[in-house]
Amino acid sequence: MKDIPILFSQEEIANRVLALGKEINRDYAGKTNILVLSILKGSFIFTADLVRYLNFSLDLEFMEISSYRNGSVQGELLSGKLPCDVQGKNILIVEDIIDTGKSAQFLISLLQKSGVASIGMVALLIKPDKHILTMPVPYRGFEIGDQFVVGYGMDYNGKFRNLPYIGVV
Ligand code: IMP
Ligand code: MG
Numbered sequence: 001m002k003d004i005p006i007l008f009s010q011e012e013i014a015n016r017v018l019a020l021g022k023e024i025n026r027d028y029a030g031k032t033n034i035l036v037l038s039i040l041k042g043s044f045i046f047t048a049d050l051v052r053y054l055n056f057s058l059d060l061e062f063m064e065i066s067s068y069r070n071g072s073v074q075g076e077l078l079s080g081k082l083p084c085d086v087q088g089k090n091i092l093i094v095e096d097i098i099d100t101g102k103s104a105q106f107l108i109s110l111l112q113k114s115g116v117a118s119i120g121m122v123a124l125l126i127k128p129d130k131h132i133l134t135m136p137v138p139y140r141g142f143e144i145g146d147q148f149v150v151g152y153g154m155d156y157n158g159k160f161r162n163l164p165y166i167g168v169v
Contacts, residue, residue, distance in 0.1 A: 001160065004167035007149055008142060013124075013166065016141045017046070020122060021053025023139055024092070028056055033117065035089040039103065040064040041161070042096035045153035046124045050094065058092075059084075065103045078106040087115040095123040096154050101131030108135060125149065125166070 008016075028034060036054075038047040040062050051060060065080035091111055095104055104121065111119055122139035127146060150156045151163030160167070 001163060004150065004160070004163065004169060006165050007144070007147070007168050008152075008166040010164050013141075013152060014049070017049045017124075018053055020139050020141060021050055024050075024120075024122065025053070025055050027120075027138075028054075028090075028092075031056070031090050033089050034058045034092065035084075035086060036060045036092045036094060037083075037086075037107075038062045038094040039096070039107065042154045043094050043124075045161075046096055047094045050122065059089075063107075065106060067103075076102070078103060080106065080110070082110060082114060086111060088117050090118045091116050091120065093119065093121040095121065096152075097125040097127070097149065098123045098131050098133070098137065099127050101133040104131075105133055108133070124152075 034056060036051060036058050038044065038060065061083040063080055063083045065078055067076045067078050070077050093104065093107060098104055108119060119135065121137050123137050124141040126137060126140045126143050128143050147168050148156065149166050150160035150169050151166045153161050155161045156169050
C-alpha cells in the first residue's frame with residue numbers, strides 16, 4: 001500500500017472535513033428532524049469524521065446502493081432500499097465521491113417519492129464535468145479530475161479502504 005501516491009493527505013482531509021462541518025452547522029442551525037443518510041461502503045470513514053463536527057441533533061442511517069446488469073436492459077440498474085421512514089425529514093446525503101452521479105441521483109429520486117421535507121448533499125469528492133445530478137451539491141470537499149482514487153473509505157476491487165489518505169491508482 002505504501003506505493004500509492006498521495007492526492008490529499010490526512011491533514012488536508014481533516015481540515016476540509018472540519019470546514020464542511022462548519023458550513024453545514026451554519027446552514028442547518030434551527031432545523032429539526034434531520035436525518036444524515038450515509039451511502040455505504042465508501043462513505044463510512046468520511047461520515048464518522050463529519051458527524052463528529054455537527055453540533056445539532058440528528059439521526060444517522062446507512063444504506064447500500066448496488067448496481068447490477070440485466071441482460072434485457074441496456075446499461076446498469078441500481079437498487080437500494082431506504083433504511084427507515086423518511087417522511088417529513090430533512091435529509092443530508094453523505095457521499096464519498098460523485099463520479100457519474102448515478103448513485104446519488106437514484107437516491108434523490110427515491111427520496112423525492114417518499115415525502116421528505118428537504119434533501120441536501122455533501123460529497124467529499126466530486127468529478128465535476130461528468131455528473132448528471134438534477135440538484136446542486138452545496139457541500140463538496142474537493143473537486144478532482146478524471147482520476148480513480150482510493151483510501152479514506154474508498155476502494156479499488158474492495159481494497160485500500162483503510163488507507164488513511166486519499167491516493168490515486
Ligand atoms: P457514481 O458514478 O457517481 O454513481 O459513483 C458511484 C460510486 O462509485 C461512488 O459512490 C463511489 O463509491 C464509487 N466511485 C466512483 N468513482 C470512484 C473512484 O475514483 N474511486 C473509488 N470509488 C469510486
Ligand atoms: Mg459511494
